[in-house]
Amino acid sequence: MDDQKDQKVVPDWLVEFHGHLCPFLVVGWRMGQEALSRLGVERERDQGLFLFTELGGEALRAQSCFEGGLQAATGCTAGKGTLRRLDFGKVAAVLAQPGAVAVRIALRPEVCDELAQADYAAERRQGKQASAVSRAAIADTVGRVARKSAEELFSFERFSVVHFTPEVANPARIRCASCGEYVFEHDAVTRGGHVLCRPCAGHPAAV
Ligand SMILES: [Zn+2]
Numbered sequence: 009m010d011d012q013k014d015q016k017v018v019p020d021w022l023v024e025f026h027g028h029l030c031p032f033l034v035v036g037w038r039m040g041q042e043a044l045s046r047l048g049v050e051r052e053r054d055q056g057l058f059l060f061t062e063l064g065g066e067a068l069r070a071q072s073c074f075e076g077g078l079q080a081a082t083g084c085t086a087g088k089g090t091l092r093r094l095d096f097g098k099v100a101a102v103l104a105q106p107g108a109v110a111v112r113i114a115l116r117p118e119v120c121d122e123l124a125q126a127d128y129a130a131e132r133r134q135g136k137q138a139s140a141v142s143r144a145a146i147a148d149t150v151g152r153v154a155r156k157s158a159e160e161l162f163s164f165e166r167f168s169v170v171h172f173t174p175e176v177a178n179p180a181r182i183r184c185a186s187c188g189e190y191v192f193e194h195d196a197v198t199r200g201g202h203v204l205c206r207p208c209a210g211h212p213a214a215v
């Protein structure tokens with residue numbers, strides 16, 4: 009069945025991790041695959057490649073699902089500290105090898121328009137959560153992304169020099185004088201002669 013074939017456009021483990029199958033998960037997966045192939049590198053196992061996504065922001069958006077696909081495809085993840093989120097409001101990303109080359113990939117506006125008109129988007133606008141959208145609408149929208157060529161989906165830009173050197177954190181840590189928890193010295197603050205973590209110091213950035 010075509011439906012089932014279309015459901016296999018990303019690995020099962022990615023759907024499991026992400027929580028549902030959706031068009032922007034597939035956009036990100038394909039974007040990541042293309043970025044790797046254009047840089048001529050394999051999926052990163054360690055911390056040698058960096059991913060800069062351009063959607064950013066804290067507000068919930070259906071499009072941010074592409075960051076899940078990108079992380080899975082490239083191996084550049086929040087967990088490894090190799091994901092940076094730039095707050096540009098665009099479905100685009102840069103994959104970079106520090107000191108070497110980078111590629112920027114952006115979703116073409118025509119594809120955004122097509123996805124916005126698909127039944128999947130209509131069901132989402134009616135208030136359905138992504139995991140509650142009908143199978144037919146999911147298969148249709150995912151198929152639209154899966155069947156397009158890379159050139160139909162994306163525009164590409166290649167950079168031959170990358171001016172980015174990741175900072176390596178100082179491993180020194182200290183116990184907060186108030187809560188007793190370990191805090192990296194770099195992130196600690198001193199108040200009245202006591203070394204404190206930011207939450208205990210009442211730092212404005214603390215939740
Ligand atoms: Zn999603």
Ligand SMILES: [Zn+2]
Pocket residue numbers: 184185186187188189204205206207208209
């Ligand atoms: Zn503390």
